[in-house]
Amino acid sequence: MRQTDILIIGGNVAGSAAAITARRHYPHKETLLVRTEKKAVIPCGIPYIFGTLGSVDKDLRPDALLEKEGVKFAFEHVEAIDLARQRVQTSGGQIGYERLILATGSLPAPIPIPGVEKEGVYAVSKDTAHLQSLLHRLRDARHVVVIGCGYIGVEFADEIQKLEGKKVTVLEVAPHCLTMGYDAEFCVEMESVLQERGLHLRTGVKVAEILGEERVRAVRLADGAEIPADVVIVAVGAAPNVELARAAGLKLGPTGAIAVDRTMETSQKNVFACGDGVEKISFFGGRSSTIRLATVAAMEARIAGANLYGVRRENIGTVGVSATSAGSLVLAAAGLTETAAKQHGYDVVSGTVEGANRHPGVMPGSVPTKLKLVFDRRSGVLLGGQIRGDQAVGEMINLVSACIQQRMTADQMAIFQASTQPTLTASPGTYPLVNAAELAVAKMAQTR
């Protein structure tokens, strides 16, 4: 039987980050990562395989950093975990461990629609053969239907419409696209851009059935309408992959994911878990969260990896920070929307500003940027932010995230020290974060 110090099951976002963290914190311990696939796909890059990248190969994880840090690999399938004896059974034999990290990730969430099993219907899976098959089938497809208009749905649809001769329709049950992360005034901006780019977007519609013999022919909506489809892509989220953990006897949590404490330890001592497979707690109020993001997986992995032989980090809960783009439009969001904040029971005050992201505004590259900040009126603390602008918004939202994670108040943010430079940002007097915070402060004062 092989014996190792730190064994990691799963080698995508969480597993890789856990392995690197373990090596950096415990360089004298052997770290062995077990993964079925020799090369794993980069999850966030999946939609781009079908347009911008053009091949699955271009979206594979480089393992160079893991190798540089001295992580060992075993490309085997894990069949069972024996918690009592501290060993796992793999397709290659048995491996004993001192510490175990489960990073088994997620699988596409099942949807209860008749006909989803038909040929030509694809869930968004991280399996390379599955992705290869979809890529192949899309070549000859004319009518493509995407079910679900969250980030993955938007990105898939927009990438596929870049190919020649496709008619792409996106279906969403909610009244708008991207409602998980945005208030309606931001959602409609994405909807306009998608429509301008030639996509057919139908929100507020329910899929009743997927039609066809063996192979998909059309999608039938609850109102009876039929939308022709050669390929259907189901992008309705992910469900934790917990089979190994459940079979081993690890406790599961309220949403059916692997239960962990704030140190990322499971119900079994010395066994940790991180990533899409584990229970999430919201940063806001501490209740269960169903937000599954690669960056949350990586964050949890850095907690698990650091705590293996003694606690030094705790999970503050999922903030939810994310972004997407379509054409020149970039949307980004962090924390709670105004709608979600109200649902959480907060008394909300928001501040919204819109202005050029260069100064003077006539500088080249100037684009109007809109920022909305959502505060709790009682404490003045920042709860969320949403931004529309150019590519720099992908980093600006991380500033908003920092302010949320540090529970900064509107008054603190109103005197935030930002870099402002003519070729790069708004002016010192109109820097959006500061200005939106100041507007919220003024609103709070008026209602006192």
Added chain:
Amino acid sequence: MRQTDILIIGGNVAGSAAAITARRHYPHKETLLVRTEKKAVIPCGIPYIFGTLGSVDKDLRPDALLEKEGVKFAFEHVEAIDLARQRVQTSGGQIGYERLILATGSLPAPIPIPGVEKEGVYAVSKDTAHLQSLLHRLRDARHVVVIGCGYIGVEFADEIQKLEGKKVTVLEVAPHCLTMGYDAEFCVEMESVLQERGLHLRTGVKVAEILGEERVRAVRLADGAEIPADVVIVAVGAAPNVELARAAGLKLGPTGAIAVDRTMETSQKNVFACGDGVEKISFFGGRSSTIRLATVAAMEARIAGANLYGVRRENIGTVGVSATSAGSLVLAAAGLTETAAKQHGYDVVSGTVEGANRHPGVMPGSVPTKLKLVFDRRSGVLLGGQIRGDQAVGEMINLVSACIQQRMTADQMAIFQASTQPTLTASPGTYPLVNAAELAVAKMAQTR
């Protein structure tokens, strides 16, 4: 005699931000802004007048936001302040006030070089007639010499070299350009780019004299070398403009600027001051700081404006957050460099990472981004950061600034929740802020 509630002297960055803040916090008070010039120039945009913008007119402050907020204007020259009687004497008469904010800004720092008074030698002043004259003179100039290679020097030189037929030389007494904000490994990147772009850069040289009859002909260095010059631009920093304050009897501080407490109140009750004219305190250790930035001025203005009738904000000290660009190179910095941190007495640990700012790295727009973070080994607290990359770096540095202002530790930053998206940022596993922090954590552990 006119009587107002809130009187603000100066209407550039600090004065405007103070006026807007005053209006938002005290909407029932009249706010009157006195400024000599009808239209004020945007200070950070000045270098761009000479290349990208092509005219002074395009770099004038829009006062639309002030007008919208109900700020009143008086375009008059302020001659004296009578603190005892709470009134000022202007070119238009007397104005009584209840609260006063001084935002008199800065003037170009004088340099003790023989010949600086010659025709063709220009300090970087905010005076529009002066800028107009420089713009005019540059048209026929062939040899342009810029003295000082800080931000303003770099930006002036790079803008002027965009014009046809100019030979631009930049002289810097320090061993590198931009040493105020960057460690040498970043400075040399800017130096390479400036040289590639055709600029003649000479560092570690001292200017001895400016030669010529009435009009400048050449610049003589301490080593005897002569550099031909039709125009000389002196970009060696700014000095506080304190004449009005001094004459009124307000106390000045250790560097000769207007003394203020952390609420931005001067030695006289109900009289506040903000911007380039006031004493600065460093965020690091609280000693005097000579960093003068437009964003610091705006921050101080938002403190002064909010505190006029009761304290609600305090100045945490100058962090120093800034950025610049030349061609496709963007450099940005926040807080202390490694060199400066050591000079401050910190035991320094740094973490540096370099990698693609897209994922996978083959995504369009991918550019290698380098981030260096500097931590205090004893507390683990972040002291500074420097970044080289593309335009999004202009916002990424504000994230670093937030981490500094919140005194976040390397461990906290290693589990920071960032948005990562293929078309916008690095991957969740390699997000620079998190990765550089984790490297620093590992270094701290090794040396314990």
